[in-house]
Amino acid sequence: MTAIVDIRDLTKTYGSGHQALKGVSLQIAQGEILALLGPNGAGKTTMISVICGITNPTSGTVTVAGHDIIRDFRAARATIGLVPQEVALEPFANVADTVAYTRGLFGKAPAPDRIEAILRNLSLWDKRNAQVNELSGGMKRRVLIAKALSHEPRVLFLDEPTAGVDVELRKDMWRIVGELREGGVTIILTTHYIEEAEAIADRVGVINHGQLLLVEDKATLMARMGRKEMLIELQEPVSALPEALSGYSLERNGAGDVLTYAYDSQAARTGITRLLSDLNAAGLNVRDVQTRQSSLEEIFVGLVKEDA
Numbered sequence: 001m002t003a004i005v006d007i008r009d010l011t012k013t014y015g016s017g018h019q020a021l022k023g024v025s026l027q028i029a030q031g032e033i034l035a036l037l038g039p040n041g042a043g044k045t046t047m048i049s050v051i052c053g054i055t056n057p058t059s060g061t062v063t064v065a066g067h068d069i070i071r072d073f074r075a076a077r078a079t080i081g082l083v084p085q086e087v088a089l090e091p092f093a094n095v096a097d098t099v100a101y102t103r104g105l106f107g108k109a110p111a112p113d114r115i116e117a118i119l120r121n122l123s124l125w126d127k128r129n130a131q132v133n134e135l136s137g138g139m140k141r142r143v144l145i146a147k148a149l150s151h152e153p154r155v156l157f158l159d160e161p162t163a164g165v166d167v168e169l170r171k172d173m174w175r176i177v178g179e180l181r182e183g184g185v186t187i188i189l190t191t192h193y194i195e196e197a198e199a200i201a202d203r204v205g206v207i208n209h210g211q212l213l214l215v216e217d218k219a220t221l222m223a224r225m226g227r228k229e230m231l232i233e234l235q236e237p238v239s240a241l242p243e244a245l246s247g248y249s250l251e252r253n254g255a256g257d258v259l260t261y262a263y264d265s266q267a268a269r270t271g272i273t274r275l276l277s278d279l280n281a282a283g284l285n286v287r288d289v290q291t292r293q294s295s296l297e298e299i300f301v302g303l304v305k306e307d308a
């Protein structure tokens with residue numbers, strides 16, 4: 001893998017003595033969407049802040065598009081767009097100016113057409129002459145995104161991008177993420193909405209207490225750690241499981257008319273065919289069958305609990 005972001009043995013100890021990152025190594029491929037999950041205080045924002053040059057690392061190295069974030073800070077930072085968790089904007093600037101100004105800060109020539117396209121894409125064009133402090137919270141978030149995109153970054157960091165935003169903005173956000181990815185932009189997002197990571201990420205990293213617990217392809221992770229369950233609805237309830245079925249990991253649920261069978265979907269034999277025929281032989285008639293895969297959220301909660 002050619003990594004566009006290459007993080008090696010990164011540590012960060014704040015002045016308070018708190019060690020927020022304890023040796024994180026991570027390679028992020030060009031064009032992928034990586035979701036970083038972790039509970040509050042896990043170190044996600046610290047990691048992004050180090051990569052974006054907002055906080056100095058204590059040790060370790062990071063390169064972005066081949067540029068070292070310390071030795072070659074300006075070149076590294078120019079390739080990065082950052083949508084921070086907290087809104088920090090120039091209150092008296094107008095929308096179009098503040099976005100165009102950000103582009104200039106990263107050494108890009110003025111491009112009014114590009115700025116217009118970004119503002120239109122974020123439904124900000126009508127507000128282009130408004131002062132930032134006149135905007136609603138959601139509109140301010142849109143301005144943050146426009147600024148992050150103003151200089152055509154190759155790597156985009158989104159720190160809790162959809163925390164507290166309305167449905168419209170959330171939808172726009174994921175549409176824009178999709179468009180950027182098609183254009184080859186690498187996207188790293190932190191989120192507490194795990195279903196969002198489940199929906200859009202290619203890879204998932206789980207961070208806790210300043211350490212990466214795992215980084216894995218989302219589909220592989222879900223297949224490897226996900227439990228699968230089959231819910232078997234019976235025509236008639238049973239008061240107890242027949243002796244002949246005692247060898248199966250079956251649970252009686254509901255009013256005794258649903259049996260839950262847990263199995264490993266990756267195993268060579270899931271036991272489903274034999275179970276269904278043994279149910280029939282035991283005189284239990286099946287009305288319906290459903291299967292469900294445990295969600296990324298269940299996997300995540302399990303991992304963090306185990307780490308604690």
Ligand SMILES: Nc1ncnc2c1ncn2[C@@H]1O[C@H](COP(=O)(O)OP(=O)(O)OP(=O)(O)O)[C@@H](O)[C@H]1O
Pocket residue numbers: 014015016018019020038039040041042043044045046047
């Ligand atoms: N400037 C600072 N000085 C001292 N400690 C800090 C500083 N910034 C963050 N921390 C501490 O470092 C740890 C990691 O914080 P960080 O903001 O990186 O976590 P996070 O994973 O982004 O959490 P959240 O999901 O709440 O945003 C926390 O214990 C936090 O209190």
